[in-house]
Amino acid sequence: MSNNAWLSQSTLVLASNNKGKIAEFENMFHQLNLPVEVVPQGQLNIEDAIEDGLSFVENAIIKARHAARISGKPAIADDSGLCVPILGGAPGIYSARYAGAHGDDTANNTKLLADLVPLRQPNQPIQGMFVCVLALVEHADDPLPKIFQGLWHGEILEQARGDNGFGYDPLFWLPELGCSSADLSKIDKNKISHRGQAMQLLRESLR
Template identity: 80%
Template sequence: MSAQDWLSQGTLVLASNNKGKIAEFEKMFAELNLPVDVIPQGKLNIEDAIEDGLSFIENAIIKARHASRISGKPAIADDSGICVPVLGGAPGIYSARYAGEHGDDAANNVKLLENLKAYRQDGVTIEGMFVCVLALVQHADDPLPQIFQGIWQGEILEQARGENGFGYDPLFWLPELSISSAEISKEEKNKISHRGQAMQLFKASLQN
């Protein structure tokens, strides 16, 4: 099925119940000006899928298939998180539940800072990257999900900065801009973030 085929169906389900993600996606989808209604799965009473994959790609596909199966419509899912190389890529796919409870941003940030203390050295930065994988399925058993991936490079701060964003944004330092991703405007963030990069690839796929 081509992009035009599934777009003609009129509705694309966004497989997320994360308010922060939904807000970012709704803004980005509005900017794309697609001829399709994008509906967060919560509005269809679809609960979160069980994310038992071992990678961002696997979990994104799991979530997209779950939403598509229940809704009977094409679905797009995001799986994203922060990866810190000195921690072996952690928190990775467990970013949202790093401290134990899903979506506890404050606790997750505290745990990340605690786990990095042993690696802190004066004058040495700790690199990190935000990763976003989007998976688009035209139906629940789609054998060829479309995958769009964005990676946003940065550094991990020693303490939180900024009031914008969500998740690990207050700890993610952008050296080229000399601000954290919680201090950047939503508009600027959507242009350069991991999610923004993945969305641009998604947009480009619709133009092929």
């Protein structure tokens, strides 16, 4: 296929079964107004891939290839997470299963807070950043996956704040806005988040 020939395909498979991610992607693809139907892999009975890569890039490509191979269609995958430098970059690629069980947001947030307790210093915020890597493959054996990366910098709160979002959003403080990621509406979050940034790069690549 040529650079953007995948756009001529009727369906682009979204390699995720995470309800929060799916909702964000559906909103963002709607805003992009691309001439393609985006179908979450769950609707095609595709289970999650085994994420055994050592980086966000590797895992995103693994998931995209997995969905493309089973569906026979172009696929896009996101691998994202929270990196805290003072923890050596953890939870990193293990963000969704930091406390052991995959997707247990409450347990993951509790573990993160506990791990940071002995490292906190008075009046010294703990820095963190959300990372998103998007991988787009035109077919399962695509030799040149398209990669788009977004970084969202903030601070890690001492307790949860906000009722929106998912994952670590309630602990992610945005000092320039004076609120947490979980305080933002979906529309406002998508404009500035790590995932929103990566999607903007995808949009620019299609122009």
